[in-house]
Amino acid sequence: MDSLTQIVLGAAVGEAVLGKKIGNKAMLYGAIAGTIPDLDIVASYFTDTVTALAIHRGFTHSIIFSVVFAPIFGWLVSRYEAFKDIKAWSWLFFWAFLTHPILDAHTTWGTQLFWPFDLRLAFKTIFVIDPIYTLPFLVFLIFAMLQKRTSPKRRLYNNMGLWISSSYLVLTFFLKWVAFTQFKSALKAQDISYLQIDTRPSPLNTILWSANIETKDAYLLGHYSFFDTQPITFESYPKNHQLLGDFIKDESVQRMIAISEGWYTITKKEDLLYFNDLRFGLLSLAPKSQNFVFQYKMERNDYGKVQFTEAPKDKRDGKKLLADLWIRIKGN
Structure with a gap:
């Protein structure tokens, strides 16, 4: 805390x-x-x-x-x-x-x-x-x-x-259990097969909840508010674990995978790889946003080891997220 x-x-x-x-x-x-x-x-x-x-x-x-x-x-x-x-x-x-x-x-x-x-x-x-x-x-x-x-x-x-x-x-x-059952019901209603589900409260409250759902090739991210009146929708994010290539053999990469408990995606920007820890979600509620709360640039150092550098955050993103969360808490 x-x-x-x-x-x-x-x-x-x-x-x-x-x-x-x-x-x-x-x-x-x-x-x-x-x-x-x-x-x-x-x-x-x-x-x-x-x-x-x-x-x-x-x-x-x-x-x-x-x-x-x-x-x-x-x-x-x-x-x-x-x-x-x-x-x-x-x-x-x-x-x-x-x-x-x-x-x-x-x-x-x-x-x-x-x-x-x-x-x-x-x-x-x-x-x-x-x-x-x-x-x-x-x-x-x-x-x-x-x-x-x-x-x-x-x-x-x-x-x-x-x-x-x-x-x-x-x-x-109890609130987490209620949200969890709602996410499970939504997945069943939409006939979505999944491997595991992970839920957590959104920032500053326990009314709006977030879920990460693992499927074979992607992760689904969704939100549920106790004031929702419409079905839960999910955004799909491909795992892209294959982009790691030889990086997967590096000890630091293996440790990061363990730290994230396997909840991660890999994105590529300008020939650089980024490790996104999904456990903490996104800094935006916009569809298909790639602005993850914890995103790390991956590159080899002078010794050939993979080095992780946390991507900088824009304070304006945080303010925008709080405003969007307040609207989303009221229901979809």
Whole structure:
């Protein structure tokens, strides 16, 4: 999830663990702890694109990280804070560390919660930024912050934020199931044979859902809103995996295929190949758009290895997409 959401979650967890004993400092340290797992993003400055993608939401988002580093941070903080209970500080950091990847597991990218095992949890029930999840949570956290440390209302407000946000997460599973059944029904009605289907919420909401459907030679992309009155339509995108040629033997290419979980197409522009990760969809709702959210240029470096470079994004595309999404959410 986005940084603000993780800060709010971490602060609420810190308050739940130590708020009665140390007041707003519990929120402060919880907020700090809630952002620490995302420091793995610095890897992008020191390594290649593929390795950075593989590292992201890996070790720092695992149970092992929470178990190992919580007591270390607990001990460090206890050295200079007046409250000296190492166990209590460790407990705060442990839960702030652990709830971060658990929340991230609900997004499309997912997390390697059970690192070092090669298993990425990605429930794909919530977009990485979701105001319906974050804003009520933030409001109740602020209410709690304004109360005295010993006030029963402080704990009530904090618990309400935790309960409402958690209940919304549970609801997203039901919403995903409803959307999934609608996509399956549409495929059946249109007599479309497919190999697998993958669904996810569109940006900033859980009303409009997207689906990737794999067929033998292509992927079908479609959208469904709970306000739709017309049948779901699908756009076809050829896989073009054969365009990889000898690139398919390269280790980096194999790693990218694994990272994308096989949901990718290859396009060719001006004699250059581009790897399109379909899991995150397009930056446009226009028919036959090739403006994928994550698109990587592929070319051999001086050592003969395939190098991936993420294609730049135009901010205007993002603004146009948000406007189009608002219209599409209202129904087809």
